[in-house]
Amino acid sequence: MWFNSSTAILAGALSLASAQQPYSTWMSDSFISRGVTPSRHYTNAVLYRGFETAYNKTGNVTYYNFIKTQIDSFVSSSGALGDSYAVSKYSLDDIRIGPNLLFLYLKTNDERYKKAAAELRAQLDSHPRTPSGGFWHRKIPYPDQMWLDGIYMAQPFYAQWTQLFEPNNKTAWNDIVLQFDLIEKYCRNITSNLLVHGYDESKVAVWADPITGAAPHVWDRAVGWYFMALVDILDYLPKSHVGYKKLVGYLKNLAIGVKAAQDESGGWWLVMDEPYPGKQGNYIESSATAMFTYSFLKAIRLRYIDPATYLGTAQKSYSLMTSKYAVPASGNTLNWEGTVEVGSLGSNGTYEYYISVPLAVNDYKGVGPFIFSSDEIERL
Numbered sequence: 001m002w003f004n005s006s007t008a009i010l011a012g013a014l015s016l017a018s019a020q021q022p023y024s025t026w027m028s029d030s031f032i033s034r035g036v037t038p039s040r041h042y043t044n045a046v047l048y049r050g051f052e053t054a055y056n057k058t059g060n061v062t063y064y065n066f067i068k069t070q071i072d073s074f075v076s077s078s079g080a081l082g083d084s085y086a087v088s089k090y091s092l093d094d095i096r097i098g099p100n101l102l103f104l105y106l107k108t109n110d111e112r113y114k115k116a117a118a119e120l121r122a123q124l125d126s127h128p129r130t131p132s133g134g135f136w137h138r139k140i141p142y143p144d145q146m147w148l149d150g151i152y153m154a155q156p157f158y159a160q161w162t163q164l165f166e167p168n169n170k171t172a173w174n175d176i177v178l179q180f181d182l183i184e185k186y187c188r189n190i191t192s193n194l195l196v197h198g199y200d201e202s203k204v205a206v207w208a209d210p211i212t213g214a215a216p217h218v219w220d221r222a223v224g225w226y227f228m229a230l231v232d233i234l235d236y237l238p239k240s241h242v243g244y245k246k247l248v249g250y251l252k253n254l255a256i257g258v259k260a261a262q263d264e265s266g267g268w269w270l271v272m273d274e275p276y277p278g279k280q281g282n283y284i285e286s287s288a289t290a291m292f293t294y295s296f297l298k299a300i301r302l303r304y305i306d307p308a309t310y311l312g313t314a315q316k317s318y319s320l321m322t323s324k325y326a327v328p329a330s331g332n333t334l335n336w337e338g339t340v341e342v343g344s345l346g347s348n349g350t351y352e353y354y355i356s357v358p359l360a361v362n363d364y365k366g367v368g369p370f371i372f373s374s375d376e377i378e379r380l
Helices: 006-012 015-020 023-034 042-058 062-070 092-108 112-124 148-165 172-189 219-233 242-262 286-301 306-327 351-356 364-378
Strands: 146-147 198-200 326-329 334-335
Touching: 023 042, 023 062, 023 326, 023 334, 023 364, 042 062, 042 092, 042 364, 062 092, 092 112, 092 148, 112 148, 146 148, 146 172, 148 172, 148 198, 148 219, 172 198, 172 219, 172 242, 219 242, 219 286, 219 364, 242 286, 242 306, 286 306, 286 364, 306 326, 306 364, 334 364
Parallel strands: none
Antiparallel strands: 146 198, 326 334
């Protein structure tokens, strides 16, 4: 919600501090000071990635030590990945901690982080796939389903591992590109340039289109995960690979669609497909707004998209976030508001389902991307 009067007073009291401290470190410091329960869960992985950007930006070892202490709590001295990890679950969400493990391996050269990451890489070798070769989002209860979310959970790690340890593995590079190709084939709306949440290749899910298997709606955070996956995967995919230009094209098309869908407030609606923006129950949601902002800014910095066309879009959304969602709290900390708890195709996939899910305060799925986007805008 917008600042109330007491929040506005607090914001004024903290204005000097905010002017002196970038939001990327201010938000990171806020969560470190509150404490984070260690976990290999993908939400923690996204938050840890935010702390990595703060560390890379400042060199402040507080961020590095925090990440290492957290991850050391579930990686054993022999390199076994704990915290109830079981390959038999075959969940792409489990893969998201992989980039954090590789971050520590590259910083320390400690083989146990590579061994833990290797467990995740091995999962991909046996992970169930659709008839077309796409990774199932999860073995149970989502057979033959690919979700946009899963692309971000697994593909950046798959690509980074391949770049580091198997750079000549053409089969792996082709496989990585295939995952994006399948999502584009089944989920992209060529009119809006947006993508629906996922698809069921077997077409048996209650929400699946009987012809295409596609889900019925464009859920904002799913698109946000996918946008971030596109802009991050290009850090690793060789420019010489035939899929590189293709993925840049997917990124450019998505940028067109996301820009066109931006609300006049600067943010994006929870359910983005027409005619739902502005409908009763729909609202501007903060996690996807952060994800889109980050993706635009990074793509601009790396010149995948035109700064003259997209920088204003990103600046407008970032301004919304700092005025509405990054809310000053006690102790010179920030809260993060306006993030929907979850959106799942384990539901009936209806508009009514998406708008029924409650909001959460300080949800890492919004906090992490806000730190990413803050880091990017602070580079300008």
